[in-house]
Amino acid sequence: MSQSTLSSQLDAERAALLERAAASVFAVESARVRQSAFVWRGGLLVTAAEPLEGAESLRLLKDGSSSEGEVLACDLRTDIAVVRCAAAVAPALTPSANPPRVGQTIAVVGRVAGGLTASWGSVHLSAGPWTTRRGATLARRLLLDVRLTHSAEGAPVLDLDGCAVAMAVRGPAHQVLGIPIEAVEAAVSDVAAHGHIPHGYLGVRVVPLGLGMQARHRLNAGQAVLVVADVAQGSPALDAGLEIGDLLLAIDGDALQSPDRLLGRIQGKRPGETLTLTRRRGSLVDELTIILGGRPAPDP
Amino acid sequence: MSSPSSSVAAPRPTLDLPAGPPKSRIVDILVAAFHPEVRGALHRHLEAGGIGTALEIDSAAALERALTDCAEPLVISGVRWPETAPFLAAGRTHEAPVALLLEEQLLDARHAAFRAGAAALLPWPVPVTALARALDSIVAGFRLLPRRPSLTPAAAPRLSSAALSSRERELLELVASGLTNKSIARRLHLSINTVKYHLASIFAKLDARTRAEAVSEGARRGELML
Numbered sequence: 063m064s065q066s067t068l069s070s071q072l073d074a075e076r077a078a079l080l081e082r083a084a085a086s087v088f089a090v091e092s093a094r095v096r097q098s099a100f101v102w103r104g105g106l107l108v109t110a111a112e113p114l115e116g117a118e119s120l121r122l123l124k125d126g127s128s129s130e131g132e133v134l135a136c137d138l139r140t141d142i143a144v145v146r147c148a149a150a151v152a153p154a155l156t157p158s159a160n161p162p163r164v165g166q167t168i169a170v171v172g173r174v175a176g177g178l179t180a181s182w183g184s185v186h187l188s189a190g191p192w193t194t195r196r197g198a199t200l201a202r203r204l205l206l207d208v209r210l211t212h213s214a215e216g217a218p219v220l221d222l223d224g225c226a227v228a229m230a231v232r233g234p235a236h237q238v239l240g241i242p243i244e245a246v247e248a249a250v251s252d253v254a255a256h257g258h259i260p261h262g263y264l265g266v267r268v269v270p271l272g273l274g275m276q277a278r279h280r281l282n283a284g285q286a287v288l289v290v291a292d293v294a295q296g297s298p299a300l301d302a303g304l305e306i307g308d309l310l311l312a313i314d315g316d317a318l319q320s321p322d323r324l325l326g327r328i329q330g331k332r333p334g335e336t337l338t339l340t341r342r343r344g345s346l347v348d349e350l351t352i353i354l355g356g357r358p359a360p361d362p
Numbered sequence: 363m364s365s366p367s368s369s370v371a372a373p374r375p376t377l378d379l380p381a382g383p384p385k386s387r388i389v390d391i392l393v394a395a396f397h398p399e400v401r402g403a404l405h406r407h408l409e410a411g412g413i414g415t416a417l418e419i420d421s422a423a424a425l426e427r428a429l430t431d432c433a434e435p436l437v438i439s440g441v442r443w444p445e446t447a448p449f450l451a452a453g454r455t456h457e458a459p460v461a462l463l464l465e466e467q468l469l470d471a472r473h474a475a476f477r478a479g480a481a482a483l484l485p486w487p488v489p490v491t492a493l494a495r496a497l498d499s500i501v502a503g504f505r506l507l508p509r510r511p512s513l514t515p516a517a518a519p520r521l522s523s524a525a526l527s528s529r530e531r532e533l534l535e536l537v538a539s540g541l542t543n544k545s546i547a548r549r550l551h552l553s554i555n556t557v558k559y560h561l562a563s564i565f566a567k568l569d570a571r572t573r574a575e576a577v578s579e580g581a582r583r584g585e586l587m588l
Binding site for chain 2 (some may be wrong): 118133134136138196221266267268269289291306320324326
């Protein structure tokens with residue numbers, strides 16, 4: 063077989079792969095954003111959460127048709143948004159059975175109003191598990207060696223079988239991240255079952271307490287610790303024996319210097335998961351293992 | 363003058379300070395607040411009431427140090443909760459009574475600060491004479507709450523930035539759980555426009571541009587239950 067036949071055969075196979083996936087990929091438009099989304103299950107699509115900036119309704123475009131999509135959940139911890147669009151009748155993508163391997167060839171298939179976009183690349187890093195900046199724990203950290211335009215953010219990452227391995231999003235410092243497909247599946251299942259993505263809930267309000275040199279030394283802490291300012295009735299925090307005035311030094315062994323960190327760690331977990339707090343009361347330091355609950359529904 | 367040895371008739375309940383050496387007030391008053399204008403205002407108040415001079419403290423670490431130096435310290439702090447929580451915690455660690463002067467809408471027996479062991483919740487601003495009497499009672503070991511939150515003149519100068527209303531807090535919690543405006547409206551039986559109105563107010567108060575910013579700023583200021 064001559065070299066030219068080989069490469070044209072490869073081209074044809076790649077084109078066919080994109081063609082098959084194309085049916086599931088939509089262009090997303092709102093007042094502020096242009097990105098991509100893909101069908102994951104009947105009437106439910108996923109896309110990147112962060113660029114949506116709280117948008118609640120979107121237009122989903124494909125092949126000249128346009129339909130309205132409603133953002134059901136926007137999970138900034140995992141960067142996954144779930145969108146409902148009954149009109150977007152399209153086959154769902156198949157999840158890949160194998161975890162992505164380093165060096166494996168991948169394609170990011172996006173869509174703009176004008177048509178399909180594709181970038182080919184490879185898996186740069188696949189190691190797990192990984193805690194995101196916003197506190198969610200993902201099965202693996204996936205870095206992709208591929209070009210990702212704004213319009214392709216939220217697009218599926220496909221392997222050479224045309225199966226989805228991840229959703230492509232833009233990370234810090236021009237990195238292209240893959241949100242593992244297991245996380246996508248978990249988010250969509252949650253939305254299908256609960257209508258939203260449940261977050262963990264501890265039931266405390268905290269304020270940061272900056273420490274002077276002496277106090278840092280004495281508490282063996284960093285620049286700040288958190289002071290419990292309130293404990294909610296009937297909350298996991300109350301059951302665990304947290305009291306107003308307790309100092310929180312660490313969560314799961316990591317120093318706790320800002321309420322943001324605590325928020326991320328709590329919200330990154332699901333109700334039923336546990337976390338360990340290092341608590342100081344007076345001169346006593348102990349560790350509390352707490353099973354997180356769900357945020358109670360407000361009184362109407 | 364009474365002395366322990368004097369033979370007095372039937373003991374009479376009294377709110378005076380315990381008899382003993384003639385100490386008008388031997389306690390050390392520590393005025394602890396993060397904002398200089400709050401410290402200044404509290405301090406001026408103490409001087410105006412002839413209650414004495416106090417030590418101004420601007421951080422919980424400094425309060426801890428001062429508390430270890432004082433024989434019989436009394437901590438006065440204000441005017442917002444939970445930003446005063448660290449001072450209360452420090453006072454509690456050293457078993458010093460802590461009186462919190464709080465803005466009117468925060469005065470409530472169910473208030474977290476009272477549950478946390480604050481010796482007194484007093485309204486800010488408080489009349490000078492009432493403050494003097496309150497401090498006497500605290501030194502005598504009593505805990506104080508205003509009968510109803512209306513001791514203060516209506517036009518009280520506010521020393522702090524705006525805090526969230528309880529409705530706004532509730533909304534912020536739902537935003538934190540990742541709910542969209544539409545589902546928040548459904549949960550709280552509000553119209554979508556009311557939700558947007560509240561959110562705009564929350565964003566303005568927290569100086570936030572995005573939902574994520576509002577949530578993390580709310581957590582930072584202790585407005586959000588985590």
